[in-house]
Amino acid sequence: MNAAFIFPGQGSQNFGMGKDFYENSVKAKQLLENASDFCKIDFKYLLFEENDKLNQSEFTQPAIVLNSLMAYSVVLENVPDLSFKLALGHSLGEFSALAVSDAFSFLEVLSLVNKRGFFMQEDCAKIQAGMMVILGLDDILIEELCQKARKENKQIFPANYNCDGQIVIAGLKSDLADCENMFKNAGAKRVMLLNMSVASHCPLLENASNKLFVELEKVLKEDFKTVLSNVNAKAYSNKKEALALLKAQLVSPVLYKQSIKTCENEIDYFVEFGASVLKGLNKKISLKETYALTNMSDIDKFLKAVL
Structure with missing residues (x-):
């Protein structure tokens, strides 16, 4: 095949x-x-x-x-x-x-x-990590926003490039929650915390x-x-x-x-x-x-x- x-x-x-x-x-x-x-x-x-x-x-x-x-x-x-x-x-x-x-x-x-x-x-388990999906934003913009957040001591990272307009990011749950509005204000169609207890690929x-x-x-x-x-x-x-x-x-x-x-x-x-x-x-x-x-x-x- x-x-x-x-x-x-x-x-x-x-x-x-x-x-x-x-x-x-x-x-x-x-x-x-x-x-x-x-x-x-x-x-x-x-x-x-x-x-x-x-x-x-x-x-x-x-x-x-x-x-x-x-x-x-x-x-x-x-x-x-x-x-x-x-x-x-x-x-x-x-x-x-x-x-x-x-x-x-x-x-x-x-x-x-x-x-x-x-x-x-x-x-x-030691760090309360999680993942969040972001829909409707360009890859480069998400990378720039994550980088900006890390300069402010937030632990968030691009984790999955699934398809155009869909990226999953990983990091500390508290930091992901704090950054939710940052992605929404940048024009994301949807930002959603996933039901996951791990922060894969970061x-x-x-x-x-x-x-x-x-x-x-x-x-x-x-x-x-x-x-x-x-x-x-x-x-x-x-x-x-x-x-x-x-x-x-x-x-x-x-x-x-x-x-x-x-x-x-x-x-x-x-x-x-x-x-x-x-x-x-x-x-x-x-x-x-x-x-x-x-x-x-x-x-x-x-x-x-x-x-």
């Missing part, structure tokens, strides 16, 4: 995700059960029943990655010689992209992002980044298929590059829209595994089709369209 396989990040979780895959695919069911044993997490409970853990970063992250990999496993079950041009993800999703690109095993990545989530939660996560580097060294393979980096929207495919980029990823903004623009001319379509969040963003970035695979019906329609 001349496709880019794309993978969603934190915020795409919901109760019941992956259940259709689990109930209708031998490979998906086997993956979930093996993951539960390997990670010592009851994923069946975590994904399929209402609980308090799903929105805690250390559990959210492996749950989302598992759901994406279950969707991928179903497609692989139907297309044993499945291939793709490149893979990328949004934030956490970059780890799913690395897993399908053979940078590490599916079980290793679930354990890895479980630790990643814990490290992030641990850092942010310098506040330096400790988590250092701890993650140690874990990455243990599991990354020397070479793997091409993945686009969130940090610079460029391709990489070896351990040395991955270690530097994934360490930087936690403290650097996600260049999602730049990544889509980088690869859209090389591929025929995008395939999102496990959610439809990125499909929504892609509509605002690229004219190329994005297939979002959230259940068995989506996968059936996708396979009929492309095979």
